[in-house]
Amino acid sequence: MEIDHTYRGREHSLIKHELLKGYLQKLLLIVGTSGTREITYVDCFAGPWGSEDESLDGTSIAISLGILKGVQDTLAAPPYSIPSLKLRAIYVEKAERRYQRLASYLMTNAPPSIECHALYGDYSDLQDDILRMCGKGFAFFFIDPKGWKDVTIPKLRKLAARPRSELLINFMYDFFNRFIDLPSLNNQVTDMLGKLDESDRQTLAARLPKDRAAWVVNRYRECLKAAAGTEGREKPRAYHAIVKDKDKDRTKYHMVYVTRHPKGIVVFAEQSEKVDFIQRVVRIQTARERSGQRGLFAPEQEAEQIDDGRVGLDMVEDYWLKLLDTEARAFDEAVLADMLESQGWQISDFQQAFGRLQAAGKVENIDARGSRKRHFVYFDKAERLRKTR
Ligand SMILES: C[S@@+](CC[C@H](N)C(=O)[O-])C[C@H]1O[C@@H](n2cnc3c(N)ncnc32)[C@H](O)[C@@H]1O
Numbered sequence: 001m002e003i004d005h006t007y008r009g010r011e012h013s014l015i016k017h018e019l020l021k022g023y024l025q026k027l028l029l030i031v032g033t034s035g036t037r038e039i040t041y042v043d044c045f046a047g048p049w050g051s052e053d054e055s056l057d058g059t060s061i062a063i064s065l066g067i068l069k070g071v072q073d074t075l076a077a078p079p080y081s082i083p084s085l086k087l088r089a090i091y092v093e094k095a096e097r098r099y100q101r102l103a104s105y106l107m108t109n110a111p112p113s114i115e116c117h118a119l120y121g122d123y124s125d126l127q128d129d130i131l132r133m134c135g136k137g138f139a140f141f142f143i144d145p146k147g148w149k150d151v152t153i154p155k156l157r158k159l160a161a162r163p164r165s166e167l168l169i170n171f172m173y174d175f176f177n178r179f180i181d182l183p184s185l186n187n188q189v190t191d192m193l194g195k196l197d198e199s200d201r202q203t204l205a206a207r208l209p210k211d212r213a214a215w216v217v218n219r220y221r222e223c224l225k226a227a228a229g230t231e232g233r234e235k236p237r238a239y240h241a242i243v244k245d246k247d248k249d250r251t252k253y254h255m256v257y258v259t260r261h262p263k264g265i266v267v268f269a270e271q272s273e274k275v276d277f278i279q280r281v282v283r284i285q286t287a288r289e290r291s292g293q294r295g296l297f298a299p300e301q302e303a304e305q306i307d308d309g310r311v312g313l314d315m316v317e318d319y320w321l322k323l324l325d326t327e328a329r330a331f332d333e334a335v336l337a338d339m340l341e342s343q344g345w346q347i348s349d350f351q352q353a354f355g356r357l358q359a360a361g362k363v364e365n366i367d368a369r370g371s372r373k374r375h376f377v378y379f380d381k382a383e384r385l386r387k388t389r
Contacts, residue, residue, distance in 0.1 A: 001281050001299065006051055006058030011246040011286055012253065013050055015279045017063055019241055019255055020142060020168065022271040024064065027166070028071040028087075030263065031138045038086040038137025041068060042130055044123035044159075045144045046091035048101050056105055060142060061091060069111045088115040090133055092123045124150065127158040134162070143169040148176040152191035153227050160227040160258065167258040171220060171240070173213050173251065180204065180216070193219045194226075214344070217254045224258050234260040237341055241272035244279060246286055262337035266347070266379070273346045280306050311345050316353035319343065320363065324387040328366050332382035351376050354385075363387045 007014040024041070031039055041064055048059045056062040068087050075082045091106070093099040103118040110116035117133060119126055123143075141159050145151055151169055153160075160167060176192065179185045181204075189196065193216065196204070204212055221238035228236035238258045245252040257268045280303035288295060295302055323339075339350060355376040357363040365376060367383040377383055 001278070001285065003282060003285065004058060006053065010050055011282050012243050013058070014282065015243045015275055016144070016170065016253065016255065017058070017060065018278055019243075019271060019275045020060060021063055021067060022274060023168070023257075023268055024067050024140065025071060026267050026271065027140065027264070028067065029074065030267070032071060032075045032082065032085050033080060036138050037084065038088070038135050040088040040090060040134040040137060040139045042090045042092070042134070042139060042141045042159075043144070044092050044130075044141060045146075045150075046093045046102055046118075047098055048105070049098070054105075056109075060144065061102060061105065062109075064089060064142070065110065065114070065116075068114050072111075072113060086115070086137070087113070088117075088133070088135075090117045090119060090130060092119045092121070092126060092130070094120075094122050096120070124155040127156075131158060131162060134165075137164070139165045141165065141167045143167060145170065145172070148172050148192065149188060152188060153223050154191050157227050160224060161229055163260075166260075166264060167224070167256075169224070169256045169258070171217060171254045171256045173217060173254050177213070177216065192223070194223050213251060213254075217256065218344075221256060221258075224256065228258055228260065236260050237262065237265050237337060239265050239268055239272075239340055240344070241268070241275065244283065246283065247290075262334040265337035265340055266333050269340050269347050273348060276346070277303060311343075311349055313349065313353045313356060316343075316345060316349050317357055320350070320353055320357055321387060324363060324385055326386055326389065328364075328384040328386035330382040330384050331377060331379055333379050336379040348374075357387075361388060 003011065003014065028039060043060055043064060046061055048056050048061055051058045068089055072085065072087050074080065075085055091102055093102050099118065099120045106116045106118050119129065123130070139162060143151060143156065148171065151171065156167070159165070180189055204215065207215055217240055221240065225236040225238050230236065236258060237260065238256060240254045240256045242251050243253040243255060244250065257264075259265060259268070281299045284295070284299040284302050288299070336347070336350070340347070351374060354363060355372075358365065358376060363385065365383050365385050367381070368376070377385065
């Protein structure tokens with residue numbers, strides 16, 4: 001895999017951008033064909049960051065504009081033929097020099113068919129302006145700070161509470177974790193996770209580092225969902241993807257995603273699984289370059305063999321068996337979204353475990369025709385599943 005030179009030394013940003021790119025494109029196509037007239041993309045921590053090029057290649061600014069334009073062109077052409085969809089992009093930057101670079105980049109590079117705005121200041125202080133500019137249509141907020149104090153719940157509450165919106169937040173757990181137990185930062189920790197009582201503290205203290213991270217990120221997800229509130233009948237939902245450090249075997253960021261639509265969770269989970277593979281390839285490549293050694297296999301082949309901390313399929317099989325009854329019931333995308341949210345596993349974990357149970361004669365997909373190799377359940381077709389005994 002060719003890694004663009006702009007990502008050298010910051011390969012984790014490549015992974016973050018792959019996730020943003022892949023998800024945003026799918027999301028915009030889905031929302032754009034759903035009858036919505038107006039979509040706004042908001043980059044709350046725009047930069048430019050990490051790129052000295054005038055082209056701003058390798059920044060979320062250039063990436064998002066490219067995606068918006070590509071989706072607009074696709075939707076304007078047959079078979080969609082939706083020329084009237086309004087696309088808007090709002091970029092917010094607090095540092096003056098970066099804001100000036102951003103504003104001048106937009107002046108010369110923004111496609112005329114997309115309404116673009118550069119806002120100067122703290123995104124949290126600008127929430128009312130941002131919301132006014134978003135109008136009534138769909139909005140996607142990309143929130144990508146350098147630390148954690150800018151993504152406490154009170155700081156982003158207004159954006160989270162907006163109906164017809166989704167958020168993608170870069171949660172820097174590692175930084176945050178250092179402060180959780182610091183009495184002087186109690187209030188800020190409460191702003192992230194709600195009040196931690198004695199039993200929460202004991203739970204945290206007893207956990208191994210990886211489980212502690214999972215507990216904290218899940219709690220943050222719950223707080224975000226509470227801030228999102230309910231809109232009509234759709235409950236808020238959240239999921240997260242992990243971006244690893246390029247060198248060390250530890251998590252660099254948790255990309256936390258909040259939506260009100262089950263399809264959003266499914267599409268985001270599909271994209272995080274694709275990106276997880278790219279991440280493994282990139283980590284193998286950078287390790288080889290560092291050591292000067294060539295592997296026996298291509299990085300892509302080696303990446304296929306690495307499970308990188310994924311859940312064991314025995315555990316997923318047990319979960320399936322608890323979920324299923326001998327009486328068949330439909331498993332649609334809303335059920336899959338519930339499964340993904342509650343377990344945090346990948347879609348292929350559920351598929352593979354179901355396939356193994358089916359091969360062992362323990363479960364059955366009563367709507368499946370013919371033999372299947374990978375997709376044992378089509379959740380988008382609400383196939384009916386049962387256990388055999
Ligand atoms: C990690 S960088 C953003 C990277 C960018 N999203 C990307 O992927 O290319 C964070 C940026 O947000 C800006 N910033 C920091 N605090 C901010 C705030 N409260 N409101 C708006 N911008 C902020 C910083 O100056 C910096 O340019």
